[in-house]
Amino acid sequence: MFVRDRLTVFVYGSLLPGLINHFVIAPFLIDSRSGMISGRLVDVGAYPAAVRDQSARTNGAVIEGLWLTIDRAGLAVLDELEEFYGIEESNDYERVWVQDARNPELEGWVYIWPSDRSCPPVPGSSWPDYLNSLTTKPKLS
Numbered sequence: 001m002f003v004r005d006r007l008t009v010f011v012y013g014s015l016l017p018g019l020i021n022h023f024v025i026a027p028f029l030i031d032s033r034s035g036m037i038s039g040r041l042v043d044v045g046a047y048p049a050a051v052r053d054q055s056a057r058t059n060g061a062v063i064e065g066l067w068l069t070i071d072r073a074g075l076a077v078l079d080e081l082e083e084f085y086g087i088e089e090s091n092d093y094e095r096v097w098v099q100d101a102r103n104p105e106l107e108g109w110v111y112i113w114p115s116d117r118s119c120p121p122v123p124g125s126s127w128p129d130y131l132n133s134l135t136t137k138p139k140l141s
Contacts, residue, residue: 036100042117
């Protein structure tokens with residue numbers, strides 16, 4: 001959703017409130033609301049990656065997170081954090097436009113990986129729930 005200098009981004013991992021990278025987006029945050037997108041999570045270590053591949057579509061997998069309304073300057077900060085340099089560039093994460101899995105009126109950007117890069121799947125649909133279930137917490141570097 002674009003409203004002048006505001007846009008919407010779906011976050012699902014370390015950018016969520018209370019997690020290691022929330023401070024990065026907090027200065028740009030205008031509003032938030034819960035949501036979910038189709039896809040699955042993989043465990044990269046200190047953070048997850050969202051994967052929206054055929055496996056996720058076939059299994060009807062979803063990822064829980066937040067839709068953040070941010071000011072436009074926040075998108076440049078997120079692009080830097082996620083190592084997104086532009087379309088057809090060599091990026092760590094790709095930035096793609098998605099709709100909420102339950103409310104198609106909610107839509108915006110999300111950072112994803114096109115494949116799981118052999119990282120282990122996260123059971124369930126929530127990164128914070130997964131972190132809480134671990135006996136050994138990931139190293140936050």
